[in-house]
Amino acid sequence: MKDSYTHVVLGLGGLGSAACYWLSRRAGTDVLGIEQFELGHGRGESQDHSRIIRKTYHTVPYVRFAEQAYEAWGTVEEDSGEQLVLKTGELNFWPPKTTLDEAAYNESMAACGVPYDILDAAELRRRFPQFRFDGDIHAVYQPDGGLVGAIKANEAHRRLALRNGATLLDNMPVKQIRPVNGGYEISAGGRIFSAEKIVVAGGPWTNRLLAHFGLELPLKVTHEQVTYVDSPHLQEFSPDRFPVWIWMIHDNYYGFPVYGAAGVKIAKDRFSPTDTDSRGFDPDAGNERDVLRFLEDHIPRAAGPVLYTKTCLLTHTPDADFVLDRIPGHPNCVCAVGATHAFKFASVIGRTLSELLIDGQTPADISAFRFDRAALSLPGVWNLPES
Ligand SMILES: Cc1cc2nc3c(=O)[nH]c(=O)nc-3n(C[C@H](O)[C@H](O)[C@H](O)COP(=O)(O)OP(=O)(O)OC[C@H]3O[C@@H](n4cnc5c(N)ncnc54)[C@H](O)[C@@H]3O)c2cc1C
Incomplete structure (x- = not known):
C-alpha cells in the first residue's frame, strides 16, 4: 500500500x-x-436506515442545493445500480404556535418552481387518514420529499x-x-x-x-435518538401509503414510513448536550414516552410497543x-x-x-x-x- x-x-x-x-x-x-x-x-x-430528504427549505440557496442533492444521488444510483432515494412525499405540519417562518419556506420553494400543496384539516384527513389532529392545523405537502437509505x-x-x-x-x-x-x-x-x-x-x-x-469552530454536540415502533398495522405505513412527515416547531417530532426495519420510525429532537468521550448509548426513557404519546394522540394506528431505540450524536453550528x-x-x-x-x-x-x-x-x-x-x-x- x-x-x-x-x-x-x-x-x-x-x-x-x-x-x-x-x-x-x-x-x-x-x-x-x-x-x-x-x-x-x-x-x-x-448510520441509520433512513434520513429525510426534502426540498422544503427556508431559503432559495438551500432549495437549489436540495435540488442538486437529488441530482447527485441520481448519479450514485446510476453508478451503483441501487435505489437510494425513495420518494414518499413529505408532509410538513404547521401548528399555530410555531416560531418557524412558514412563508419563508413556501416562498423559497415557489421561487425555485418547486410544487407544493397546502392542505387544510379536511383535506389532510381525506388524503392521509393515518393522521389525527384536532382543531386549527394545516400542512404543506411536497411530492418529491422522501427518504435516503442512509x-x-x-x-x-x-x-x-x-x-x-x-x-x-x-x-x-x-x-x-x-x-x-x-x-x-x-x-x-x-x-x-x-x-x-x-x-x-x-x-x-x-x-x-x-x-x-x-x-x-463553535460547535455543540447533542445526544439524539430515533425509535422504531412495532405497529400492529404496518401495511398502512408502507412507503407507498405513508409519507415522511415533520411537525414544524423548533424541537420537533418527525417520522418515516416502514423502511429498513419492521417498524414505524419516529423521533423527537432531544438536544441533550454531550461529548464524544462521555456520551452513553442508552436511550432516554422520557423521549421514548414522548414519541409513543405523540403516536397515540396523532397517528394512533401506528402506536405499539417499542421495537428498538437507536441513539446517535448530532453536531450543531450556532446558526444551523x-x-x-x-x-x-x-x-x-x-x-x-x-x-x-x-x-x-x-x-x-x-x-x-x-x-x-x-x-x-x-x-x-x-x-x-x-x-x-x-x-x-x-x-x-x-x-x-x-x-
Ligand atoms: C437522529 C438524527 C436524525 C437525523 N435526521 C436527518 C434527516 O432526516 N435528514 C438529514 O438530511 N439529516 C439528518 N441528520 C443529520 C445527518 O445525519 C448528519 O448531518 C450527517 O450524517 C453528518 O455526517 P458526518 O459525516 O459529518 O458525521 P459522521 O457520520 O459522524 O462521520 C464523521 C466520521 O469521522 C470519523 N472521525 C472523526 N475523527 C476522526 C479521526 N481523528 N480519525 C479518523 N476518523 C475520524 C468518525 O469516526 C465518523 O465516522 C440526522 C442526524 C441524527 C443524529
Whole structure:
C-alpha cells in the first residue's frame, strides 16, 4: 500500500464517504480515506436506515442545493445500480404556535418552481387518514420529499470509491496532521501518510481534527435518538401509503414510513448536550414516552410497543447552517460540518468538496456555509435551547 496520496479524507461517515466517492471518480487511486472506527460504525451521525430528504427549505440557496442533492444521488444510483432515494412525499405540519417562518419556506420553494400543496384539516384527513389532529392545523405537502437509505448510501459511496481505486482504511484514528513541504503529514494507526490535499469530515469530532490546523469552530454536540415502533398495522405505513412527515416547531417530532426495519420510525429532537468521550448509548426513557404519546394522540394506528431505540450524536453550528469551505490559511484543505441536517446533501457535499479540491471552485452556492462567517466568529448566538 502506498503512503503518499493527493487527496486524503479524514472521517468516513456520511460526508467523508461521499467525498471519497466523488474524488475517486476523477482522482482514482490518488484518494485515501481514513476512519477511526470500523466502516459503518454507529457512534457518529450517519448510520441509520433512513434520513429525510426534502426540498422544503427556508431559503432559495438551500432549495437549489436540495435540488442538486437529488441530482447527485441520481448519479450514485446510476453508478451503483441501487435505489437510494425513495420518494414518499413529505408532509410538513404547521401548528399555530410555531416560531418557524412558514412563508419563508413556501416562498423559497415557489421561487425555485418547486410544487407544493397546502392542505387544510379536511383535506389532510381525506388524503392521509393515518393522521389525527384536532382543531386549527394545516400542512404543506411536497411530492418529491422522501427518504435516503442512509446505511445503503454510505456503503454505496464507499464501495464505488474502492471500485474507482481509492484506498479506505478503518480503525485508524488520526492523531497528528503536520504541514510539511507545502503538503501534509498525517499520523494514523501507527502509520504516516503524506497528502497534498485534505478533507476534514469528522462530524462530532471535527474540532479535534481542526486543532491540528490551530482552529476551533463553535460547535455543540447533542445526544439524539430515533425509535422504531412495532405497529400492529404496518401495511398502512408502507412507503407507498405513508409519507415522511415533520411537525414544524423548533424541537420537533418527525417520522418515516416502514423502511429498513419492521417498524414505524419516529423521533423527537432531544438536544441533550454531550461529548464524544462521555456520551452513553442508552436511550432516554422520557423521549421514548414522548414519541409513543405523540403516536397515540396523532397517528394512533401506528402506536405499539417499542421495537428498538437507536441513539446517535448530532453536531450543531450556532446558526444551523453547514460549514462547507476551505480551511482558513490552508487553501488545499476543506472542511464539511453537517449542522444537524446534512444527510440528504451528503452526496452533493462530497461532490462540492471534490470540486473545491480538484477545480479550485464549485458551481454550487456555498456562500452561506463559509468558515469565516459572523455566526462562527462572533460570540455564539445559538439556535439551540439551553438545557
Ligand atoms: C437522529 C438524527 C436524525 C437525523 N435526521 C436527518 C434527516 O432526516 N435528514 C438529514 O438530511 N439529516 C439528518 N441528520 C443529520 C445527518 O445525519 C448528519 O448531518 C450527517 O450524517 C453528518 O455526517 P458526518 O459525516 O459529518 O458525521 P459522521 O457520520 O459522524 O462521520 C464523521 C466520521 O469521522 C470519523 N472521525 C472523526 N475523527 C476522526 C479521526 N481523528 N480519525 C479518523 N476518523 C475520524 C468518525 O469516526 C465518523 O465516522 C440526522 C442526524 C441524527 C443524529
